[in-house]
Amino acid sequence: MGVGKAPLPVTSDPDTAGFWMAAQNHEVTVCTCAKCGDVLHLPRSYCPACRSWTVEWKSVAPTARLVSWTVAEHQVHPAFPVPYTFVLVELDDCPGVRLAGYLDGRPRLRAGMPMQASFTAEGDSVTLVNWVPAHQGGAI
Structure with missing residues (x-):
């Protein structure tokens, strides 16, 4: 398969638009309840802790720890030539909040x-947030 155009996220979804807007400014954000401060992940417009319908997006450090990864060896989309590695990270500032990323090849990970x-x-209109090993010096 040749290289194709990668699919892009829907940035106008009311539950996730704040994340994508912040990404354009090179910020990582999490959805939080404006009343009690609980982190709402996966993002949603209702806080189950205090029953508030008022949420906001809070900037967090753009750092995380690698939780898990897998290497894809079978190409399923032309935009993602194999091998590539799918990573799952947990945000340093928000234990329990996990985000996904994509790395070319088979990097050495732990x-x-x-x-x-x-x-x-x-x-x-779209800025993607990806996760790379800290020693690689990603664009922050």
Whole structure:
């Protein structure tokens, strides 16, 4: 398979738009309850802790720890030539909040290793947030 155009996230969804807006400014954010401060992950417009319908997006450090990863050896989309590695990280500032990322090839990884956000602009309206090993010096 040849290289194709990667699918892009829907950035206008009311529950996740704040994340994508912050990404354009090279910020990582989490959805929080404006009343009690609980982190709402997966993002949603209702806080189950205090029953508030008022949420906001809070900036957090663009750092994380690697939780898990897997290497894809079978190509399922032309935009993602194999091998590639799918990573799952947990944000340093928000234990329990996990985000996904993509790395080319088969990088040397270990559980718990420091990761940092890397931002890639895809056109005028979408900036993707990815996670790379901290020693690689991603664009923060």
